[in-house]
Amino acid sequence: xxxxxxxxxxxxxxxxxxxxxxxxxxxxxxxxxxxxxxxxxxxxxxxxxxxxxxxxxxxxxxxxxxxxxxxxxxxxxxxxxxxxxxxxxxxxxxxxxxxxxxxxxxxxxxxxxxxxxxxxxxxxxxxxxxxxxxxxxxxxxxxxxxxxxxxxxxxxxxxxxxxxxxxxxxxxxxxxxxxxxxxxxxxxxxxxxxxxxxxxxxxxxxxxxxxxxxxxxxxxxxxxxxxxxxxxxxxxxxxxxxxxxxxxxxxxxxxxxxxxxxxxxxxxxxxxxxxxxxxxxxxxxxxxxxxxxxxxxxxxx
Amino acid sequence: xxxxxxxxxxxxxxxxxxxxxxxxxxxxxxxxxxxxxxxxxxxxxxxxxxxxxxxxxxxxxxxxxxxxxxxxxxxxxxxxxxxxxxxxxxxxxxxxxxxxxxxxxxxxxxxxxxxxxxxxxxxxxxxxxxxxxxxxxxxxxxxxxxxxxxxxxxxxxxxxxxxxxxxxxxxxxxxxxxxxxxxxxxxxxxxxxxxxxxxxxxxxxxxxxxxxxxxxxxxxxxxxxxxxxxxxxxxxxxxxxxxxxxxxxxxxxxxxxxxxxxxxxxxxxxxxxxxxxxxxxxxxxxxxxxxxxxxxxxxxxxxxxxxxxxxxxxxxxxxxxxxxxxxxxxxxxxxxxxxxxxxxxxxxxxxxxxxxxxxxxxxxxxxxxxxxxxxxxxxxxxxxxxxxxxxxxxxxxxxxxxxxxxxxxxxxxxxxxxxxxxxxxxxxxxxxxxxxxxxxxxxxxxxxxxxxxxxxxxxxxxxxxxxxxxxxxxxxxxxxxxxxxxxxxxxxxxxxxxxxxxxxxxxxxxxxxxxxxxxxxxxxxxxxxxxxxxxxxxxxxxxxxxxxxxxxxxxxxxxxxxxxxxxxxxxxxxxxxxxxxxxxxxxxxxxxxxxxxxxxxxxxxxxxxxxxxxxxxxxxxxxxxxxxxxxxxxxxxxxxxxxxx
Numbered sequence: 001x002x003x004x005x006x007x008x009x010x011x012x013x014x015x016x017x018x019x020x021x022x023x024x025x026x027x028x029x030x031x032x033x034x035x036x037x038x039x040x041x042x043x044x045x046x047x048x049x050x051x052x053x054x055x056x057x058x059x060x061x062x063x064x065x066x067x068x069x070x071x072x073x074x075x076x077x078x079x080x081x082x083x084x085x086x087x088x089x090x091x092x093x094x095x096x097x098x099x100x101x102x103x104x105x106x107x108x109x110x111x112x113x114x115x116x117x118x119x120x121x122x123x124x125x126x127x128x129x130x131x132x133x134x135x136x137x138x139x140x141x142x143x144x145x146x147x148x149x150x151x152x153x154x155x156x157x158x159x160x161x162x163x164x165x166x167x168x169x170x171x172x173x174x175x176x177x178x179x180x181x182x183x184x185x186x187x188x189x190x191x192x193x194x195x196x197x198x199x200x201x202x203x204x205x206x207x208x209x210x211x212x213x214x215x216x217x218x219x220x221x222x223x224x225x226x227x228x229x230x231x232x233x234x235x236x237x238x239x240x241x242x243x244x245x246x247x248x249x250x251x252x253x254x255x256x257x258x259x260x261x262x263x264x265x266x267x268x269x270x271x272x273x274x275x276x277x278x279x280x281x282x283x284x285x286x287x288x289x290x291x292x293x294x295x296x297x298x299x300x301x
Numbered sequence: 302x303x304x305x306x307x308x309x310x311x312x313x314x315x316x317x318x319x320x321x322x323x324x325x326x327x328x329x330x331x332x333x334x335x336x337x338x339x340x341x342x343x344x345x346x347x348x349x350x351x352x353x354x355x356x357x358x359x360x361x362x363x364x365x366x367x368x369x370x371x372x373x374x375x376x377x378x379x380x381x382x383x384x385x386x387x388x389x390x391x392x393x394x395x396x397x398x399x400x401x402x403x404x405x406x407x408x409x410x411x412x413x414x415x416x417x418x419x420x421x422x423x424x425x426x427x428x429x430x431x432x433x434x435x436x437x438x439x440x441x442x443x444x445x446x447x448x449x450x451x452x453x454x455x456x457x458x459x460x461x462x463x464x465x466x467x468x469x470x471x472x473x474x475x476x477x478x479x480x481x482x483x484x485x486x487x488x489x490x491x492x493x494x495x496x497x498x499x500x501x502x503x504x505x506x507x508x509x510x511x512x513x514x515x516x517x518x519x520x521x522x523x524x525x526x527x528x529x530x531x532x533x534x535x536x537x538x539x540x541x542x543x544x545x546x547x548x549x550x551x552x553x554x555x556x557x558x559x560x561x562x563x564x565x566x567x568x569x570x571x572x573x574x575x576x577x578x579x580x581x582x583x584x585x586x587x588x589x590x591x592x593x594x595x596x597x598x599x600x601x602x603x604x605x606x607x608x609x610x611x612x613x614x615x616x617x618x619x620x621x622x623x624x625x626x627x628x629x630x631x632x633x634x635x636x637x638x639x640x641x642x643x644x645x646x647x648x649x650x651x652x653x654x655x656x657x658x659x660x661x662x663x664x665x666x667x668x669x670x671x672x673x674x675x676x677x678x679x680x681x682x683x684x685x686x687x688x689x690x691x692x693x694x695x696x697x698x699x700x701x702x703x704x705x706x707x708x709x710x711x712x713x714x715x716x717x718x719x720x721x722x723x724x725x726x727x728x729x730x731x732x733x734x735x736x737x738x739x740x741x742x743x744x745x746x747x748x749x750x751x752x753x754x755x756x757x758x759x760x761x762x763x764x765x766x767x768x769x770x771x772x773x774x775x776x777x778x779x780x781x782x783x784x785x786x787x788x789x790x791x792x793x794x795x796x797x798x799x800x801x802x803x804x805x806x807x808x809x810x811x812x813x814x815x816x817x818x819x820x821x822x823x824x825x826x827x828x829x830x831x832x833x834x835x836x837x838x839x840x841x842x843x844x845x846x847x848x849x850x851x852x853x854x855x856x857x858x859x860x861x862x863x864x865x866x867x868x869x870x871x872x873x874x875x876x877x878x879x880x881x882x883x884x885x886x887x888x889x890x891x892x893x894x895x896x897x898x899x900x901x902x903x904x905x906x907x908x909x910x911x912x913x914x915x916x917x918x919x920x921x922x923x924x925x926x927x928x929x930x931x932x933x934x935x936x937x938x939x940x941x942x943x944x945x946x
Contacts, residue, residue, distance in 0.1 A: 005605045007328050007409055016607035017566045020552040024620050024661075048595040049564075049607070053556035136400045143399040144386055146427075159386050160396055163728045164423040164644050166430040168566070169660050169719050173726040187411060189402045195320055265316040272319065293387055 008196055012045065015184035017168060018147060019049035019131070022182050023056050025172035026129040029182075032118075033059040033086070035071040036248045037204050038133035038185060040078075041193055044202045045184060046131075047082065058085035060121055060130075064113035065090060066101060066250035068226050074205045087125070091117035101252040102230070109250070115300040119155045122179065129172075129180045137189045141293035147186045153177035157297050191271060198264045210244040210262045221255030246271075326404070329532060330411045332428040333467075334456065335438035336448035337417035340469045342395055344438065344507035345414045346379020348529070351514040354403040366390065379508075396421055398428035407533040417448055422455070422691040423644035426731060429456050430717075433537040434463040436528075437488075441474045441504075445487050451677040453488075454693060457495035458640050458733055460713045463537050464492070465528065466502040472509060476519045494680065499535065503528055541604040545629035546570030546578070547707070547715050549661040550622050554609055562593055562609040563618060565661065568714035570626060571603035572610070580616055581623040581631055581705035587612040621662030623705045623715070631715060634737040635703040636669070641688060641696050645722065645729035649688035651696075652820040654853035655729065656721040660714060662704050665856065667823070670697040686816040688730075697738060709733035723849055753859075756836035760794045763934055764833040766858055767926070769842045770851060770905060771868030772897050773883055774875035776914050776922075780868060781842040784923045793838055798825055800843040813894040819850055826854035833862055846902040861933075866926070867908035872897050874915060 005013070022029050031046060033039050046055040061075060079086040091099075094112040101109040122130060136143045146162050148170045163171050174180060185193070197204060215222045216236050223230070225238055230252060232238070243256035244267075261267045292300075333341040359382070367378040381390060389396050395416040403410050413428030429435065435456045439449055456464070466488050474480045485502040492500065503512055504523055511517035514529045526534075551565040572578065572589055579586045591611040592599040602608045610624065618624070625631055643649045649668060657666035674685035674694040688694045709716030720730040757764050767784070769777040781797055788795045804811070808824055811817040822845050832839045845851055855863040875897070876884040887895035894900045905911075910929055912922045 004327075006324050007326060008324070010328060010605060013566060013605055013607040017551070020564050020607070024552040050554060051593065051595040051609070052560060052562075053554055137402045140382075140399075141386060143401060144397050160388055162397060162424075164427045164719075164731070166427060166719050166728070166731045167660070167714070167717050169658055169717060171658065171719065171721055171726070171728045173656065173721055175726060187400065187402075191323075195323065198320070268320065269316045272316075 008192065008199065011188055011192060012048075012196070014168075014187065015042075015045045016049040018170075018182060018184040019046055019055075021170055021172065022129050022131065022180075023050070025170075026180070028125070028127050029057040029129040029131065030087075030122075030125065030127040031055070031057055031059045031131040032133070033061050033075070034133065034248075035061065035067070035075045035205060036133070037193060037197065037208060038135065040202050040204050041188075041196055042131065042133045042185060043078070043082070043084075044200060054082075055084060058087050060087045060089060060125075060127075062114060062117045062121060063088050063090050064109070064117070064250050065095060066109070066113070066252060068205075068207055068224070068248065068251045068254075070207050071205055071248060074203075078203070087121070089117060089121035089124070091120060100229070101250060106253050110253075110295065110300070111298070113250075115295060115298050118300070122155065127179065128174060129182055131182050131184060133185050134183050135185050135188050135190070135193075139292045141296060145183065145186070145296075147183050148172065149181045149183065150174070151179045151181060155179070155298075157181075159293060159297065191268070194264065194268050194271065198268065205248060207245045207248060208267065210242055210259045210266075212240045213243050213256065214238045215241050215243055215256055222258070223254075224251055224256055226251040323404075323409075326407070326409050328409045328411065329434065329535070329537065330413070330432045331434040331436060331532070332398075332413040332415050332425075332432040332456075333436045333438060334415050334425055334429070334452040335417055335467075336440070336443070336446040337394065339417060339438040339440045339443070339449075340507045341417060341436075341438050342380035342382075342414055343378075344436070344467065344469065344505075344513065345401055345412055346382040347507045347510055347513050348412070349382065349401060349403055350379065351510060352403045352405055352529075354401075394418060397424045400428075405529065405533055410532065415452075419448060419451070419691055422451065423642075425452060426455055426459065426642055426644070429459045429461060430731070432456075432461060434465065434532075434535065435461050436465040436467050438467045438469050438507075439484055439488070441468050441471045441477075441480050441484065444484050445491060447678060449488075450491060451691070453492055453495060454675065454677050454680075455642060457492075457497065458642065458693065459731075460709065460733070462496065462498040463535060464497050464500045465531060466500055467507075467528065468502060468504045469507050471504040471520070472506040472511065476504075476517075478504075478520075478522045481523075501525070501531055501535075503531065541569045541712075541714075542571055544569035544604070544712060546572050546576075546624075546626040547631065547712065548572065548578070548610065548624040549659070549715065550618055550620055550624065551661045553619060560611070561615075562611050563624065564607075564609045566607045567602060567604050568660070569604050569712055571601060573601040574598075577627050578610075578612070578624045579627045579630060580618050581625050582633055582703065583617065583622075585616045586627055587614040587616050589613075621659075621704075625705075631705045631707050632737045633703050633705050635700045636697065636738040637706070638672075638695065638697050638735040638738060639718075639732040640709075640735060641668075641694050641720075641730050641732050643688040643690060643692050643694070643730045645727055646690050647722070647729070648690070648815065649694075649696075649720075649730060650816045650819040651686070652816070652823040653847075653849055654723060654856070656723055657698070657700055657704075657718050657732075658721060659704060659706065659718045664704060665701040666698050666720065667853075668696045669699045672696060686814060695735070696732075698732070706734050706737075708736055710735075723852055753834050753836060756834075758836075760836050762793050762836070762838060764836050764838065764859075765862055765864055765930070765933075766829045766833050766839045766841060766854075767864050767866055768829075768845070768851065768854060769840065769866045769868055770845045770908075771870060772872060772875045772902055773844055773895075774878050774880055775868045775870035776919065777842040777844075777868045779919050780912070780914075780922045780926075781840045783919050784926050785840055787923055787927060788838060794836065795838045795840065796832055797840045797842060798829060798832075813900075815847075815894075815900075818846065822847075822850040822854065826850075826857050829854070830857045833858060844896050844902070846896045846900065848903045848905065851905065864910060864929075865905055865908040866910045866912060867905045868912050868914060868922075869904070870914045 099112045146165045214225050244259045261270045366381045399414045401412045415425035415428040468481050468484050481504045505512040512527045547568040550563045554562040554564050576589045590613045592602050593609040651668045651671045654665050654667050672695045673682040707715045716734045718732045722729050771777050785795050808821050811821050829839045886892045887898040896902050
């Protein structure tokens, strides 16, 4: 008898294995939930891994207060529907100082509202392991990261000194205060993600589908004006254009693409002929040389 | 708000067909390895570029970087595409393994680009452990180098059975067939005993693309496949489904009293509802009641699937145990022989205690015998007392509790383990089990009626091991002797194990290398444990410079019985006292490996008793010890009398 697993079945089994390993070996894990498509897949896999039980850990959303409104609505609806424990953390220091992407730039904004906020939340609850949805095909420094990625007590990643990671035998041992970031989707590609969403009927934020939306052209990117906090510069106008998003972050930092793909099949079809990578729409990857690695070393996911 | 569900969508035929075709593709995981500058990263860049995996924005960034850091003049430096860390780009070398993904119409590929430098061998091993095939690159101008051999041996040990010998930079030797054949011959000779099923040599130029994805115009003499043709067609399927059923239990899922499931990934074989299964460690058997999965129960599941099993009976199973086929069971033993690849800058020392982890099990382990080290150049078996970073050796291993396993040759999942340092938690080695040592099954602990408690009660005392650690000349022996006299005077039964004395007898065969120091401590700790078992109060007076060994000794004893006493005298004071004249000689270079001079002393972080001797008398120190002992005994008596049932 032979049961040959398909490519997606192999990826799914690997991810489930990783989820269970963390649940068995750590005292206080958490899943970082960023509301994007990768988070949707991650959440689906977590539900599968522990069925018939619910995932034995809470989901944490680090809210920069600049996420698309549709993302927040989707987040709350999923939490209610699946019944998981949702924690939302906002860096109140950043809110008090009115840190925002327009006045402070993407770099400072991301550092304060995302990286520092994440560290605050991890320290506040004392989580010793945190799942993230990062994939190795996304970015060069991510291609180098282990599935179980060690962080010292200051949440720092040392890319030059990573633990060897042999077979599926994961070293889950840490000293007090240290933690591990865990990436169950490490070996998935963007195409695998979409294919799996299609196969499993996984709900995703509607922003991924093309629709007429009010956008402003700025610095070569199409920015959706999600609320009044985005002030128009001289000469800028808001136009309704048929756009969608390949990736979702803070709305002022995430470029839309012109597209009429309003079904999953059309999205996959568009991706197969795409000539730019998905992170091209992310301002934060480009704001300084080697910037993703630098952010990751500071504690960004 | 509208949430779009996939099922509500009208299918687009072209995409559906495409995805259906994707589903049928097989996956090949391979790595590129070989020496520094043989062109590994360049080859991967070439593969990604030729299979159209590089997007426009990535290409633009690459052109920018090539001008800044590149080593290929005005051409694009593909290595910069995979060398993703700042340090790598600045130094122009690969430090850690990068994983890349590409697909052709025939197959999907995950490739691990691994570093060539010897100091990063552990990262190469990381990439190799999940690969089915290795591309060994050779610079045609250099031929087979020591790193070529090291990587080939590690690939072989880690179970890789398929090799592509990529003779690269063939353009730089004028596309010379004779060079290609000479290298192929040399590699064939060298790798004869490595157990590779296929070795396919291909002459190529990764930089210009010759024989990578398209056939070279400059090598009419070569009639074999291009690299991509070979990768698309090579068969690496291992029949793990045909092997006996192995299910390492990873997680016990118990959401409520009515459900108790054993979650894990099937390592080999298959299982069906109703099958009999055996718990490996206890030998108890049961039947599979349900194979639970999110989409509904399964009738059957096979190797590679992550499932949850529910059994008919309430048998005792926890994480680390294994459910197995009753017809072909794994071995359960606490002693076995294994190949070890060492990763850490601190050498492997026989006798030192490490944490051993299999896929789901964990226990303490020591290397009881380092049989030999393998010389990667000529396979010679060399006698060795320790394994340094990147060395490979064959060891006997003893674990504190038995583990269930198969040999690595039989099963790559249940025959592998890693070793973890107890203090730093670093992954220090990887092991592949060769065979169990029969001895393990023959030793059974005798259950004796006269126990430790009875023996100790007769002496009217609680057993204890006072472990004195400190520099030579710190005053350990003086304090220990005085302490014993006082205890003896109050009617206690005691014994002193002194470093110098034991070295004249039990440990006369040991020297002062790190390996011998570890063994020295291990033996003394075992003797101390037997004496504590006999009910004695044992005073061990040993420099014992390494915290790992002191921790090992601590774990040998019952809870609360090990009392670490740090005799804390500053180095300068010890060297000044120099009762045996040793410091003078060590500082003169006449004695090697002298603690505090050219061998480290790791001070205890949390000793039970910390004796700061400077300006104090030995009597004052002993008073402190006696006080501590009385406090403990009083506390325990209270517990015994008041808390008893």
